[in-house]
Amino acid sequence: MSELASEPSSAALSRTWIEHRPTGQGVRLEPTPSQTVGPFFGYALPFPGGPDLAPAGHPDTVTVHGYVYDGAGNPLPDAILDFWQAAPDGSRTGTPGSLRVDASNGELLGRDGVRFTGFGRVATTGDGHWALHTLPPAADAPYIAVGVFARGLLHHLYTRIYLPDAPDDALLSGLTPERRSTLRAREDATAAAGRAYRFDIRIQGDESEETVFLDFA
């Protein structure tokens, strides 16, 4: 640790550090710092079918949707959300095939409609709205993990979506009812999309408003 704490700060010395740093055990490398995703990711990060985690036409498909808000209550037109969840059978290892590239022209095809990859990605529209179509997560990991990225956010945030019938797990049990309710999606009877749930993300607010964000240390 001390070796890294005394890490030199000039560019020339930094080069020495980078090239000679150990790749083995014992020494903890200092991480690469986060930077904001900025406003111009729109032609790079979203991919076709990013919101459609559920295989096409699957009868258990649910829609989870909502808005992303800032501390003034304004929707974010330039946020992008990553979603990650266990497969319905409880598998946590994920499956490739979220992007699928057409090798002939480099265009992304999106998923094949058969495999459940566990990964989804949705950019908010101009009104701050997003919608995800997925299968309910497995009972032993009964939540959808979310990574929140946006212009203005220097380091992304993690939260979780729990559907209304998900049991209280260690995280939920440790929260006050007020804070816990920010992680519960609500039944949305108004949606035209079959089984639908509403989940808003408030990046900033008082205890009852601000979404619970997570730290994994």
Add this chain to the structure above:
Amino acid sequence: MVTQQEIDKEIAELAGRVTPGGHPPRLYPPYRSSILRSPRQPLTLVTDPDAIELWTPVFGTGDVTELDADLTVRHSGEPIGERITVTGRVTDRDGRPVRNQLVEIWQANAAGRYVHRREQHPAPLDPNFTGAGRALTDANGDYRFTTIKPGPYPWGNHVNAWRPAHIHFSLFGTAFTQRLVTQMYFPGDPLFAYDPIFQAVTDPAAQQRLIAVYDHDRSVPEFSLGFRFDIVLDGPSATYFEEDHQ
């Protein structure tokens, strides 16, 4: 709008602070957009060894081809600008390579213009350059992109605000907790001192970890200049969770 001098003063007041992992604080007022887009409540610590976030989405050879890492061959002609290769190794904090994992990049063209409808900068688009690429790391955690050096560009944070030249990076690790979005900068950029996004990383040692190294041995004769940008991902993973927390 506020002047550069006022932003400089705010930057100076916060400079030098050492933060966990060198990450920027989410609230960094010189970067005006962070003021309403940062939490006020403390984060909630999750230590559950079965948390899904300790596993990661995976990508395969059906998701990314080698050509996706060359941003200079997407169109019928060659893009304008200095051709560069950017290579590096992705590891976790114990130096273990992050293998077969997705690296995504996006950037402005040589004139500092993004292919994005919301982009207002009156610099020319380049019909031969889009500026987005993808790669999978190899068995050593190494990645390689061929592109052109992006230009600096103005933005609306304050009067005369300019971003240093940078390439945006998005990375996945061996766990969702290791997810990283960052920006790679070029050595010796005169705009570092004025940029509140770069300066939001307040620890000078951590700033250096955002700057690629010019590596003459990686320059390709008669073709491209070589830059090295190694990336260390933060955060626990299922594979190593137990030893990390003993």
